[in-house]
Amino acid sequence: MKQEITTVLAYISxxxxxxxxxxxxxxxxxxKHLPKGFVETIEYGMIAFVVPHTxxxxxxxxxxxxxxxxxxxASQKNFVSLYHMGLYADTELLxxxxxxxxxxxxxxxxxxxxxxxxxxxxxxxFKLIAELAKKIxxxxxxxxxxxxxxx
Numbered sequence: 001m002k003q004e005i006t007t008v009l010a011y012i013s014x015x016x017x018x019x020x021x022x023x024x025x026x027x028x029x030x031x032k033h034l035p036k037g038f039v040e041t042i043e044y045g046m047i048a049f050v051v052p053h054t055x056x057x058x059x060x061x062x063x064x065x066x067x068x069x070x071x072x073x074a075s076q077k078n079f080v081s082l083y084h085m086g087l088y089a090d091t092e093l094l095x096x097x098x099x100x101x102x103x104x105x106x107x108x109x110x111x112x113x114x115x116x117x118x119x120x121x122x123x124x125x126f127k128l129i130a131e132l133a134k135k136i137x138x139x140x141x142x143x144x145x146x147x148x149x150x151x
Contacts, residue, residue: 005042007042008027008040008041008042008047011047012024012047016075019075019080022080022124025126026080026082026124026126026129027040029130029133030071030073030133031049032130033130033131033133033134034049034133034134035134035136035137035138037051037138037139038050038051038070038071038138039051039067043067043069046074047072047073047074048069048070048072048073049070050066050069051067051141053067055138056068056142061149061150068142068145069083069085070085070136070141071083071084071085071133076117078119079117079118081115081116081118082129083115084116085114085145086136086141086144087114087116088113088114089144093132093135093136096135097132098111100128100131101128103128105123105124105125105128
């Protein structure tokens with residue numbers, strides 16, 4: 001039986017050696033640059049930066065028992081994923097990021113709706129990720145979330 005991971009440290013410690021530094025540096029970059037109010041935790045089996053229930057009691061509309069997600073990091077089979085809900089919810093932010101990415105990375109942007117995939121550590125534009133992390137405050141994220149998802 002697979003043990004459920006409940007802490008960020010436990011998540012990172014179980015990663016293959018070639019992924020540990022990649023995920024740790026990504027997590028540290030985001031944590032250092034996020035505006036105050038987001039909380040680092042484990043949600044949905046990933047490292048997550050969320051708006052806690054103490055700030056947003058309604059929680060996530062898909063599961064109100066979960067805090068409102070914002071940014072998550074996951075080590076997948078073939079890549080490390082960075083999920084940024086703001087990119088999915090804010091077209092202006094997505095356009096900014098898509099325009100800036102080639103200025104910071106030699107590789108093509110590999111992206112889904114809110115998921116940015118990195119196969120190798122050298123692909124991660126840490127300076128750009130730091131800028132992205134700064135762009136939305138907790139209040140701005142709650143307002144964007146409610147405008148897009150709360151009916």
